[in-house]
Amino acid sequence: xxxxxxxxxxxxxxxxxxxxxxxxxxxxxxxxxxxxxxxxxxxxxxxxxxxxxxxxxxxxxxxxxxxxxxxxxxxxxxxxxxxxxxxxxxxxxxxxxxxxxxxxxxxxxxxxxxxxxxxxxxxxxxxxxxxxxxxxxxxxxxxxxxxxxxxxxxxxxxxxxxxxxxxxxxxxxxxxxxxxxxxxxxxxxxxxxxxxxxxxxxxxxxxxxxxxxxxxxxxxxxxxxxxxxxxxxxxxxxxxxxxxxxxxxxxxxxxxxxxxxxxxxxxxxxxxxxxxxxxxxxxxxxxxxxxxxxxxxxxxxxxxxxxxx
Amino acid sequence: xxxxxxxxxxxxxxxxxxxxxxxxxxxxxxxxxxxxxxxxxxxxxxxxxxxxxxxxxxxxxxxxxxxxxxxxxxxxxxxxxxxxxxxxxxxxxxxxxxxxxxxxxxxxxxxxxxxxxxxxxxxxxxxxxxxxxxxxxxxxxxxxxxxxxxxxxxxxxxxxxxxxxxxxxxxxxxxxxxxxxxxxxxxxxxxxxxxxxxxxxxxxxxxxxxxxxxxxxxxxxxxxxxxxxxxxxxxxxxxxxxxxxxxxxxxxxxxxxxxxxxxxxxxxxxxxxxxxxxxxxxxxxxxxxxxxxxxxxxxxxxxxxxxxxxxxxxxxxxxxxxxxxxxxxxxxxxxxxxxxxxxxxxxxxxxxxxxxxxxxxxxxxxxxxxxxxxxxxxxxxxxxxxxxxxxxxxxxxxxxxxxxxxxxxxxxxxxxxxxxxx
Numbered sequence: 171x172x173x174x175x176x177x178x179x180x181x182x183x184x185x186x187x188x189x190x191x192x193x194x195x196x197x198x199x200x201x202x203x204x205x206x207x208x209x210x211x212x213x214x215x216x217x218x219x220x221x222x223x224x225x226x227x228x229x230x231x232x233x234x235x236x237x238x239x240x241x242x243x244x245x246x247x248x249x250x251x252x253x254x255x256x257x258x259x260x261x262x263x264x265x266x267x268x269x270x271x272x273x274x275x276x277x278x279x280x281x282x283x284x285x286x287x288x289x290x291x292x293x294x295x296x297x298x299x300x301x302x303x304x305x306x307x308x309x310x311x312x313x314x315x316x317x318x319x320x321x322x323x324x325x326x327x328x329x330x331x332x333x334x335x336x337x338x339x340x341x342x343x344x345x346x347x348x349x350x351x352x353x354x355x356x357x358x359x360x361x362x363x364x365x366x367x368x369x370x371x372x373x374x375x376x377x378x379x380x381x382x383x384x385x386x387x388x389x390x391x392x393x394x395x396x397x398x399x400x401x402x403x404x405x406x407x408x409x410x411x412x413x414x415x416x417x418x419x420x421x422x423x424x425x426x427x428x429x430x431x432x433x434x435x436x437x438x439x440x441x442x443x444x445x446x447x448x449x450x451x452x453x454x455x456x457x458x459x460x461x462x463x464x465x466x467x468x469x470x471x472x473x474x475x476x477x478x479x
Numbered sequence: 480x481x482x483x484x485x486x487x488x489x490x491x492x493x494x495x496x497x498x499x500x501x502x503x504x505x506x507x508x509x510x511x512x513x514x515x516x517x518x519x520x521x522x523x524x525x526x527x528x529x530x531x532x533x534x535x536x537x538x539x540x541x542x543x544x545x546x547x548x549x550x551x552x553x554x555x556x557x558x559x560x561x562x563x564x565x566x567x568x569x570x571x572x573x574x575x576x577x578x579x580x581x582x583x584x585x586x587x588x589x590x591x592x593x594x595x596x597x598x599x600x601x602x603x604x605x606x607x608x609x610x611x612x613x614x615x616x617x618x619x620x621x622x623x624x625x626x627x628x629x630x631x632x633x634x635x636x637x638x639x640x641x642x643x644x645x646x647x648x649x650x651x652x653x654x655x656x657x658x659x660x661x662x663x664x665x666x667x668x669x670x671x672x673x674x675x676x677x678x679x680x681x682x683x684x685x686x687x688x689x690x691x692x693x694x695x696x697x698x699x700x701x702x703x704x705x706x707x708x709x710x711x712x713x714x715x716x717x718x719x720x721x722x723x724x725x726x727x728x729x730x731x732x733x734x735x736x737x738x739x740x741x742x743x744x745x746x747x748x749x750x751x752x753x754x755x756x757x758x759x760x761x762x763x764x765x766x767x768x769x770x771x772x773x774x775x776x777x778x779x780x781x782x783x784x785x786x787x788x789x790x791x792x793x794x795x796x797x798x799x800x801x802x803x804x805x806x807x808x809x810x811x812x813x814x815x816x817x818x819x820x821x822x823x824x825x826x827x828x829x830x831x832x833x834x835x836x837x838x839x840x841x842x843x844x845x846x847x848x849x850x851x852x853x854x855x856x857x858x859x860x861x862x863x864x865x866x867x868x869x870x871x872x873x874x875x876x877x878x879x880x881x882x883x884x885x886x887x888x889x890x891x892x893x894x895x896x897x898x899x900x901x
Binding site: 217220222223239242243245246247249251252253254255256257258266267269270271272311314324 | 704705711
């Protein structure tokens, strides 16, 4: 069952085609990643899902019916560019945002205080937002996103500007939400995070969805012939070797693609023969980053060819 | 449209604006400040600089000199000693010689000036004043009356007239104003209603500008701080705009009510005794009309100011979009002011029922002339109709504007927004 189904969404601003016939599905109970470079159309897509922008064409189906204003009450949205009223007090801010979602009263205030305590901000509940540090303002914004207990949580680059401790706290809460059956939608250009957190993804490039599906399936599909390697030693001999199609250094690991799936064993033997200390050899493994480069990179090449022709 | 989301926005606006220190202070201080300015101006006009004015009064006849001395001695400034007068009698050739001698002391300001009343002045009233600063309005204000009186007396005594005749000749024409109203009651009227008319135009003008600026700032803040995107994930742009406009409209209405309280107290209680020339006549119903009409008009303006705030990214850029709106407030204000001299001029007549203008002009007119009921209702209906005409357009521009940032849009682009599907 799909929680959300995006069908043929398009949006044009003047001459710019921001989103071009985008379709993808978000399954129930999943952590879903909308992945793409800056300016690829992620925010525009999300804004259309939220009914902030009306699409030029296409529709968003929420559990079988078209989304409207009622969807907004069920969703918590953390935009990439955060914004709070600077002069408003912390608790007041949280209660106001909950009130806009139709939640008010003692119960929600109690919950707000619980969250503040969890984020170690209880003593600042009467402080003005402008007096808080940037990181703390981020936390307030996150609490405001989830306080009304939404069924859908849309987070646009949620970890930017958070320190490791609070990043972990945020992850913890997100996983908790998932366990409670909430649908979480990430939008990010950070592949590593998406890879660790998401179980379903859609990749968007130049306004078009280039891939959509479960992360495991995608990896399986794209990982044949691929090896992820952690090592010590000099592997320059692999460059230009007949069995190696492509090599890419990702810093902590090396991605190697061989010409044929059966050649992975040969590769391991080559490494051992050359006295390379193999720390991790993961055959048929591919990072999200590699998949993205493969898909979006191809596109760039295709564009280049058109320009050259 | 008035759902819980809009209500939440209204509530926040009221908490934010109505309870803000700046609003409370400006609402209370502005009237005080206005009276302060008036008082200060009066003080400045009547202030002579503290310097002693040394004047010499010279005539060609001893009899006239004596009469002038008697009359001028009664002037307040002479009694107080701020004017030091001395009196001489000499012929024209003697005076010319004397003037030459005194020239130096006039330049040195030992003597402020010489006033020469020639033989000819007894019939043509042309007197001469020699001074370093001859254009002294406060001096001629003080002296011309008494000198005129002496000259008139002098002229007519030779004509064998009774003192009663003289008194008659001396008195100027006195306009006593009677207001003729619909219900055929004729009542004497002082300056009260003129002042009221000024007062109405002034407070309406100030309040419109203040409220307009406030909502524009508030929209700019939401846009600049990127709060708007969070808000729009909960509310529809129309709900947000409606909430803000109504919240600010209520704030403006309360401010206006506070400013009108003195007027309401004067007409509905006997706590204040105004001097007779300042007594004004206005009914509670008329004050109520002003208030309701103001709130309706204010809502139109707030919608427009909010739209301007949504179009631009910062206050500097917004200035350029604001001037057409400012003109819609300033021009009616001047029309209302001009009406005090001639309440029935055609421009004022039209402005008092025209959209936008009537918000200021109608109450000012109401205070000085009897406005037929149909005009009152007409202007109100037109104002309400304006809201319905303006808001679909303003709302659309607002919706597109609040989410866009970057380069300052051209007017042509803004018109193109109207065609956008949002």
